[in-house]
Amino acid sequence: MYLRPVCRNTDRNSRIVEEGYFHEQLLTQDEVNHLYSLIQRVWMHDMYPELKPGESGHQIESSYTDPDTKVRELIHTEVRAIMARHVERLLENYTILTCGVFIKVPGGSTFGLHHHWTVLDDYRKYVINIWCPLQPTTVESGTLHVLPNTHKIFPEKVSFAYEAGYAPYEEALRSKYSRPLISQPGQAAIFDLSLHHWSSPNTTAEPRIAVHCNCIPAEEKPILLYFDTEHPERFEMYRTTTEFYVRDLHVPAGTTMVRPTDLEFLGYTPNENRTYTQVEYEEVLSNASEVRRKLYSTP
Numbered sequence: 126m127y128l129r130p131v132c133r134n135t136d137r138n139s140r141i142v143e144e145g146y147f148h149e150q151l152l153t154q155d156e157v158n159h160l161y162s163l164i165q166r167v168w169m170h171d172m173y174p175e176l177k178p179g180e181s182g183h184q185i186e187s188s189y190t191d192p193d194t195k196v197r198e199l200i201h202t203e204v205r206a207i208m209a210r211h212v213e214r215l216l217e218n219y220t221i222l223t224c225g226v227f228i229k230v231p232g233g234s235t236f237g238l239h240h241h242w243t244v245l246d247d248y249r250k251y252v253i254n255i256w257c258p259l260q261p262t263t264v265e266s267g268t269l270h271v272l273p274n275t276h277k278i279f280p281e282k283v284s285f286a287y288e289a290g291y292a293p294y295e296e297a298l299r300s301k302y303s304r305p306l307i308s309q310p311g312q313a314a315i316f317d318l319s320l321h322h323w324s325s326p327n328t329t330a331e332p333r334i335a336v337h338c339n340c341i342p343a344e345e346k347p348i349l350l351y352f353d354t355e356h357p358e359r360f361e362m363y364r365t366t367t368e369f370y371v372r373d374l375h376v377p378a379g380t381t382m383v384r385p386t387d388l389e390f391l392g393y394t395p396n397e398n399r400t401y402t403q404v405e406y407e408e409v410l411s412n413a414s415e416v417r418r419k420l421y422s423t424p
């Protein structure tokens with residue numbers, strides 16, 4: 126049966142394999158302070174529109190989509206410098222692919238239920254996301270919520286602008302299955318990229334800031350899927366790199382990703398994504414351990 130170890134510690138490993146995530150203190154107070162002042166300095170000011178009390182704003186400000194390449198690079202480099210030793214300490218031979226910052230401004234609205242872009246062509250392998258707030262978070266300030274056990278049971282290839290198969294009934298799923306991760310500064314959610322998650326509106330007067338990174342097994346080479354609307358039956362597969370994500374992949378809001386021209390084309394992979402009805406979704410979820418056991422047994 127295929128199952129590459131994810132965490133060095135067996136208890137953490139069981140939690141990530143069985144529930145799709147764990148939540149624990151990651152950064153020291155000094156590291157939190159360092160990142161907080163860095164973000165204040167390079168990114169916070171004039172980055173987001175002031176929202177008036179009660180106004181429902183956009184979902185999130187993300188350094189990943191900042192138009193300034195220098196800002197994207199600097200944030201990636203600085204967050205990486207802090208995260209690297211924790212990734213080394215917690216994860217079994219993983220490497221960081223990208224780092225960024227998410228700010229949910231006062232008035233920022235729900236960031237809907239989602240999971241992340243495909244970065245490995247083998248769905249069985251765990252791609253670990255770390256989401257780590259720099260101040261205490263609550264449901265009211267827009268903390269991250271996870272739907273435990275939803276990882277690795279809806280095999281999908283995810284590319285830019287993908288709409289999740291559960292989008293039509295996501296509110297029902299959120300209200301039934303969410304676990305809010307109320308956090309202390311530096312306390313992180315560590316989860317597989319296929320775990321379904323979202324964040325609540327920020328109804329407080331303070332911006333909610335979280336650093337983020339995305340990690341892959343060190344022996345893996347990441348891929349990027351490109352979806353061509355003329356060929357919905359397939360994805361184009363490219364070899365990608367950290368440099369591409371940080372420097373070149375900038376898709377301003379309201380635009381769509383253009384076909385990469387500087388990445389090695391690896392071929393096509395079929396688009397077998399399908400939507401699930403809520404009944405089907407819940408049936409799969411109720412049988413999640415068995416669905417995963419079968420997945421890991423696939424040669």
Ligand SMILES: O=C(O)CCC(=O)C(=O)O
Pocket residue numbers: 185227228229236254256267268269322323324335337
């Ligand atoms: O910071 C947030 O509110 C959302 C973060 C998120 O969805 C993610 O880490 O994928």
